Amino acid sequence: MPSIQEVPARQGRAVKIARGQALQIINTFGTQVVDFWAFDARDLGAYLSMEHTRAALSRLTPRTGDILVDNRREPMLSFEADTSPGIHDTVIAPCDRARYVKLGCAEDHASCHNNLHRALDSLGLAVPVCPASFNLFMNIPVLPSGDLEWRETVSKPGDSVIFRALIDCIMVMSACPQDVIRINAGRPVSVQYSVLDG
Amino acid sequence: MPSIQEVPARQGRAVKIARGQALQIINTFGTQVVDFWAFDARDLGAYLSMEHTRAALSRLTPRTGDILVDNRREPMLSFEADTSPGIHDTVIAPCDRARYVKLGCAEDHASCHNNLHRALDSLGLAVPVCPASFNLFMNIPVLPSGDLEWRETVSKPGDSVIFRALIDCIMVMSACPQDVIRINAGRPVSVQYSVLDG
Numbered sequence: 001m002p003s004i005q006e007v008p009a010r011q012g013r014a015v016k017i018a019r020g021q022a023l024q025i026i027n028t029f030g031t032q033v034v035d036f037w038a039f040d041a042r043d044l045g046a047y048l049s050m051e052h053t054r055a056a057l058s059r060l061t062p063r064t065g066d067i068l069v070d071n072r073r074e075p076m077l078s079f080e081a082d083t084s085p086g087i088h089d090t091v092i093a094p095c096d097r098a099r100y101v102k103l104g105c106a107e108d109h110a111s112c113h114n115n116l117h118r119a120l121d122s123l124g125l126a127v128p129v130c131p132a133s134f135n136l137f138m139n140i141p142v143l144p145s146g147d148l149e150w151r152e153t154v155s156k157p158g159d160s161v162i163f164r165a166l167i168d169c170i171m172v173m174s175a176c177p178q179d180v181i182r183i184n185a186g187r188p189v190s191v192q193y194s195v196l197d198g
Numbered sequence: 199m200p201s202i203q204e205v206p207a208r209q210g211r212a213v214k215i216a217r218g219q220a221l222q223i224i225n226t227f228g229t230q231v232v233d234f235w236a237f238d239a240r241d242l243g244a245y246l247s248m249e250h251t252r253a254a255l256s257r258l259t260p261r262t263g264d265i266l267v268d269n270r271r272e273p274m275l276s277f278e279a280d281t282s283p284g285i286h287d288t289v290i291a292p293c294d295r296a297r298y299v300k301l302g303c304a305e306d307h308a309s310c311h312n313n314l315h316r317a318l319d320s321l322g323l324a325v326p327v328c329p330a331s332f333n334l335f336m337n338i339p340v341l342p343s344g345d346l347e348w349r350e351t352v353s354k355p356g357d358s359v360i361f362r363a364l365i366d367c368i369m370v371m372s373a374c375p376q377d378v379i380r381i382n383a384g385r386p387v388s389v390q391y392s393v394l395d396g
Contacts, residue, residue, distance in 0.1 A: 058345060058348070059344050060346060090289075091288075149256070
């Protein structure tokens with residue numbers, strides 16, 4: 001049995017995933033959004049790209065069986081499994097200090113942006129920009145008008161997704177600390193992950 | 199009368215737009231997609247961001263009257279006018295060499311990605327990444343399934359958009375050279391632009 005690790009509420013974690021291994025991300029309580037990124041372990045300038053993946057798939061949101069590509073349009077991840085209803089977001093930027101200041105929060109409110117940089121730093125790594133994230137379990141329906149709504153997740157406790165690495169990757173998760181709007185049901189909680197061998 | 203300049207077919211142009219000035223982009227023949235970017239003239243690391251603008255507007259696509267924000271969530275542009283039907287795209291990455299190679303084209307096929315870098319170079323400027331572009335007049339409907347379609351423009355000859363600069367900006371346009379899929383009606387053509395004073 002692979003060991004299960006925790007991403008504490010409002011925090012981030014980065015893990016090296018070798019080609020052929022996979023990362024399972026578990027929505028322990030069902031209500032938590034997880035911002036997700038992946039970087040080429042040999043060149044952090046190559047990263048999972050939402051705008052290139054949407055173009056490759058001709059679809060707004062990836063689903064099981066899809067190949068996710070990086071900003072060079074090279075295959076990076078296989079979206080191998082998803083026990084949730086498949087409601088994820090690719091169009092909203094990760095939260096950051098500016099987002100929370102505009103929402104009236106303190107300057108030091110945790111954010112997915114900071115979680116990305118801190119998680120990479122824990123591996124001795126750094127990136128100059130914060131790419132657009134794949135926002136797992138985040139429920140942002142696009143209405144026929146093009147308007148976006150910010151809703152609570154529709155996943156169940158224990159729902160999980162699995163991404164198989166097609167190249168050596170650094171994968172990063174942030175348990176989104178958003179506690180002002182209701183995307184995390186108003187209460188950011190922890191999630192879990194597990195590294196799966198090939 | 200402000201002078202009207204041309205962006206030749208398949209090429210890009212970069213222009214400095216001072217705070218209070220505006221850029222009008224004219225779809226001369228109506229059928230042409232224009233990839234558009236804007237950068238803070240004092241710090242090119244701050245750029246018009248599609249993912250932050252979608253979050254700020256809670257809408258997939260900006261329209262007249264909207265304030266477009268940069269990757270720091272700061273107001274950058276006012277979307278002041280649009281005589282087209284308002285069909286633009288924010289979810290598809292600008293075309294690049296890899297895109298055309300995958301479509302079976304030659305390695306040296308023109309691309310919006312290269313046009314961005316060449317246009318900036320003409321002003322003695324450079325950026326390390328190619329941000330997601332605001333794809334003017336590009337008709338990528340999101341179906342209820344989430345699938346994206348690649349359609350021809352619905353704009354008329356002479357339709358135009360106007361972006362007013364809220365800070366000193368470098369704005370970049372690329373007359374998209376896509377001639378394989380039909381987004382430019384199969385025939386990339388020139389567009390025009392004009393710098394408008396405040």
